[in-house]
Amino acid sequence: MTNYWSVDPSRGTGPGPQYLAEIAAGIERTNELLTRVLAEVATTPATHAVFADAGYVYAAAGRLVTGTEDRRTFELDAEGLIEAFIDKARSIFPDSRLLRVYWYDGARRRIHTAEQQGIAELPDVKVRLGNLNANNQQKGVDSLIRTDLESLARHRAISDAVLIGGDEDLVSAVEAAQGYGARVHLWGIEAVGGRNQAEALLWEVDSQRTFDLEFCKPYVTRRTGYEPPVEERAVQGPAPSREDVRFVGARVAAQWLGSRGRASLAELLPGHPYLPGGVDQELLVEAEALLGLSLRGHAELRRALRDGFWDHLRAQL
Template sequence: MSDAGDIPGIPDGPGDPSDPTDAGGSAASDIGAQLERTNQLLRRMLAEVAKTPSTHAIFVDAGYVYAAAGLLVAGTEDRRSFDLDAEGLIEAFIDKARTIFADSRLLRVYWYDGARRRIHTSEQQSIAELPDVKVRLGNLNANNQQKGVDSLIRSDLESLARHRAISDAALIGGDEDLVSAVEAAQGYGARVHLWGIEAAEGRNQAEPLLWEVDSQRTFDLDFCKPYVTRRPVTMYEDSGPAPTRDDVRFVGAQIAATWLSSRGRAALAQLLPGHPYLPGPVDQDLLVEAERLLQRSLRGHADLRRALRDGFWQHLQSQY
């Protein structure tokens, strides 16, 4: 009679590789070990995340802030009519964020503005020198309208959210074009909080933007008032003989030459289709500069203002 070990199918002892039960147990043991190692890794990662503070950033559409704060406090959107204490206002935004995001650290403040040929003005340079502030510039067209600012905001918001550099974004603006920036950041898990400035009348933020954000906050007159100062209006004495139409026309041509040299032919090409009308900001600049050169007010002198515009247009058309 042969030994049991000689009978096919009966294992010789423990650990026999021919035993399917033993192979299954070994595989299960390996899987269990792998799961345990994975769980340990996850626990270490969660512990590291728990020790890492949340981070927030503030995104400021300067065009919106100037227009909304100027209208609320000084009664005008025209930047030339008031001074904005940008440094003080930025610090106030940082303090407000510190209160709202109490367990979070500030990454930086992004200040988006427009400039001719994206060349910093002296005011923008001083803002750029502030700690924790990054100035990003779009273009200004011939009508003093910002171009490219919304795309800059979207690019920064989306990039920071995608790389998990921020968990919360305070967005100060009102343009409907910012909706795509909000959606992009939210798609990567960031929360976007819309901050606005109280409107003198109605609303100054697009409804679709209000619908998309995670929270909303509005700064009132008392908050904004310390940072906006209306400039004194220069008064000219109407003493002596009034300038002739030819005098005023000549001044208009002088101003046109300066305007063309600073703005360039691209701005001229944008302006010409509107002849004989000038965009509001350009017309206002023309009037203010002419009054400065003539040392005389042209308000209430419709004929002289027409002569001024004629001189301005004649020079521009002669250079086209």
Template sequence: MTDPSESPEQSPEQSAEQPARHEQPPEHLRAIAAAVQRTNDLLTRVLAEVATTPSTHAIFVDAGYVYAAAGRLVAGTEDRRSFDLDAEGLIEAFIDRARTIFPDSRLLRVYWYDGARRRIHTTEQQRIAELPDVKVRLGNLNANNQQKGVDSLIRTDLESLARHRAISDAALIGGDEDLVSAVEAAQGYGARVHLWGIEAAGGRNQAEPLLWEVDSQRTFDLDFCKPYVTRRTTHEAYADGAFAGRPAPGRDDVRFVGAQVAAQWLASRGRDNVAELLPGHPILPGAVDQELLVEAEALLGLSLRGHADLRRALRDGFWDHLHTQF
């Protein structure tokens, strides 16, 4: 008889198969483990890509604020006609400063916001627009030469870039309280907004609510701004009728400059736009006449203020060229 206390002998093959059967996990557990592994692999790739992707910053410049603040600080006036601003040099300085503040970030571009009559680029704005990595955005100018629509342009760009994760940091150069909403919108999408300003001779030139809202603040002093602002001595008063010790230009010289400005406007603004002036001959709209004067003075390097005869010659040259083209 067989002793019931004795277990039947198992072959070595049977002994090996038995535990193997118990160690094999069920099918659904194997599927879960595989899904977890795929997820881990995906996260590893995503994290590796994020680690190697640099952050991005952009610089948003309210040109009206820069002209007014830098002009006041360096030249003692906010009147653009009284000083020259080296916009290209100043933009490069802003870019260089951003490189030191955001060392691990790349520049998307510089946005330069300014005003212009009927949003048509002036010669200066055209030169700025041709700079690499610079985008000129134009609001309008009213009859008092005040910018209109610039703040809304800044908000649109700042919010859009932040929403699409195109930037992680924004350097905002401005001072208007209306920019608070732009800052809030960008921050709502995770971007950090850094307010840059220009030193004010006395008090502040940036709204306090704007200062409270941003993530950081930085101010550029006189030494930073001075190389980029040059006062135009030719716009001082000429009580004796002289041109700061230089001989007055002749009528033919000024007439030629008037034709030059007309040719530049035709090239930059288009024939249809300039042709709108023809029905008003020989009178130019006040804003257009002022713009003609400013650009002619820049070409001459002399002021024509207080010289009615030369200003008439300037208009004559302007009309002469238009009449040869239409």
């Protein structure tokens, strides 16, 4: 049996020389291991990825350059714009390598269109598809972005994430990625009056950047000779006021509360001011039907809609 302790009448009882030597050896091995780890980290290049909500890009760029969000009325040079995004990221992160660009779009039954197929064939680009409903509204795109952003951050596959979008539903993904140590940078396209990105999203990210008309104009071209169907032209008019949209939000809240009951209200309140994705989508669809136009690209009006919804619910307490 090894004797780690010695008795010295002049010093009392304490650890023996062999015990101290083993501690010193252990500390030395630990220091060597830490040195190797730090050296490996120092030589591992930083990595970034770009997460682009195509619906936001089309709507915001279309409105900025041509005055409309209707994708049928203009052409977007997606290849050129994606390359411009890659170049911009390269200049901002000079010591980082690109993992890939994730391009999130919607399609009927998640079947690629010819345009989406062309984008998917671009190098360093992965197209991820959500669904399109009967009103040409994207379904499931935000959840795809959240899943990819959180997963890559969790596995330390990226150190920086460029997020091109504006929906408030992305706040939880930003928070989760930051929790895993990734920095999230929000890029947007200049809005024609007001904002097209949720304030809550702007508050959470690590940095912000906005691309102006001069940047976007080379990639957007108006199609000649196209006219929307008469029934669509009839419902598309000037954007409603914030108060009009707020009133519609309260109206939808009254309908929601009448069908779900106060028990559902109690479950919803702890999340204020955020709405679960399903409830938020239901609110948006019902409001757009009542208003007769899409709120896509109108972040300020969508916030007013949520405010009206919450105002009515909280008044019932």
